[in-house]
Amino acid sequence: MTGKRTAFVNARLVDPASRLDAPGGLLVEDGLIRDLGPRLFHDGHPADAEIVDCKGRVLAPGLIDMRVFTGEPGSEHRETLASASRAAAAGGVTTIVVMPNTDPIIDEPSLVDFIKRRAAATASVRVLPMAALTRHLAGETMTEIGLLMEAGAIAFTDGDRTIANARVMRRALDYASTFGALVVGHAEDPDLSAGAAMNEGEFATRLGIPAAPNVAETIIVERDIRLVELTGARYHIGQISCRASLDAVADAKARGLPITCGVSAHHLALNELDVGSYLTFRKVKPPLRSEADRAAMVEGVASGTIDVIVSSHDPQAADTKRQTFAQAAFGAVGLETLLPAALGVHHDGRATLLHLLATMTTAPARILGLDAGTLAKGAPADLVLFDPEVPFVVEADDLHSRARNTPFEGRKFQGRAQMTFVGGVCVYDRARDAEN
């Protein structure tokens, strides 16, 4: 039995895995990529296939976002798996890796199973749960990494919390390495950054906002690099945000350590000055840094020291953001602006489109051990169609996330998803969206 076939014609095929960037076509059958290439469909389209005319736009592997916070379970008013997946689809993201920082915290095999079942029932994109590294995210005792992996946890993290105790971190890395599990760390020394709302420096001084120095991040990055050296565990730093951290990671990689790292799209596009007049939507963790640090992050993406770009999507309800800067919650939504904000690095001439897309496709797939993130025959047909040149203005009201706390309101970007496909099924079509 031959299933549903979809023919993508007149596409600019961009596949970082094979370094392909050429005009061509792609055929999807039964949710998988059946064939692709510049000469495909030269002899005409398959008669039984549905045709998608790409009109010369980029057809690339769907994005994989390694850092997404939702509110399900526990605070569904902020975001559900369903609403996060709608935002992801609208952003060209076909796989979201969700953090365990929910209520209850995902630190039990049955809760991993809950996320998977809820996602299967309600989400339109692929959802991969990370489980907590320590019970209750308390940074004291490790979770059942073996059983959680069997339940389907893709990696282990305390999300936006740092494990302060080096002994606990060492044992957790040791134990994780027993199972070959990936540990994802958050680098922010909890004592140095206690009570801080932004990056320490002249601007924080002028605003009078309690601030933490960027070394609060680098101290943990350097500590964890030493612990990885000791334990041999696979370790990914969820986000870095400053030059010194970048240098530390570059050095660790040069020494052959199994370390990777990410950066959020907003740390590539914004700096501490964007806090402006106490804009709480730009209060994020780690905080927006100096322009020099922001430029270092772009440099890190360009050099490949930074492996992945993430949205660090963190939906917050209006009431927790409509506060003084010090009181407001941390976090910004980002799924729908991940691609446009990241594309800025390409538009500024710092990275080819292939290189830039690799940070959101092949790199996360490699780190997580997924077969997604590539336009290969037999791979799942997770696709994004976009024109990298078309400009638009970010408007919070257009967002699909349940929360509207975008740090990019009013910002002009170039290039956003027009259509998104998961397993060959269209999960987002901007043309149709505009009619509604």
Next chain:
Amino acid sequence: MPGRDDTPILKTSHLLGIEGISVGEITALLDLADDYVTLGRSAEKKLGLLKGRTLINLFFEASTRTQSSFELAGKRLGADVLNMSVKTSSVSKGETLIDTATTLNAMRPDILVVRHQDSGAAELLSRKLDCCVVNAGDGSHEHPTQALLDALTIRRRRGGFEGLIVTICGDVLHSRVARSNIVLLSKMGARVRIAAPRTLLPADADRLGVEIFTDMRAALAGADIVMMLRLQQERMAGAFVPSTREYFRFYGLDREKLKLAKPGAFVMHPGPMNRGVEIDSTVADDIEVSVIQEQVEMGVAIRMAVLDALSRGLAAGGRNAP
């Protein structure tokens, strides 16, 4: 049958660890212990080799099995046996180990059997006392009579050690039983594997001459003998191992995992067992594969052999002679 034979067996007047004794000494102790197994199975179990000698069991850690085994061994050889546990000694009142040793020394014991929570305690006492010291377990260091009784059990079943694959599973990091067994079995020509999560593997364990596994199934493949270690309760709560159920799932010995070992492989455990943590009851209680009860019997025989061997040095002049 053992009798008054003064042929020296041990070169030293203490038994502090397997590390310090030779293949020849180990073999001689096992040979002697074989005789004491026979004696223990006869109606008249008592000899007068240690008549008039004083044996003190000084236990700073509770141990029903080892302490009663030494007590029985001493009594069967005719010694006067005094049991001192930490609850009844001055140590609980703040006395230092050296002070305790000095006090005990004044009572002129011939043999002191000591168990202590700190590594090196037996050696420290051996330097301060005039009597023979037997290490009955010091911290995470050594437990030589356990390794000897395990060796006796193995040798009686397999005839020797050469080429045997022995897989030691569990908390190797904190285990004195594992250390003594690794040293002894390697000395005797067996191939030792250790299997544990990385949190329970000691640093640079490969330097001990063993093969290291984090996957217990791989470690069991083709094993002749499976030696399980006890996991202490306080180590199951998240610091070293996240939970007992996870530990049992990946490192507990059950029927299914045991199938990976060689046909006819047998299972050992130094006791006391945590059923459902490191070993499943169906394995522990299966007399076809489990030699755990036999280990206890061998324990008495090996301790008689050790006391006998040490007393031969005493007979040659006596360390504690006036």
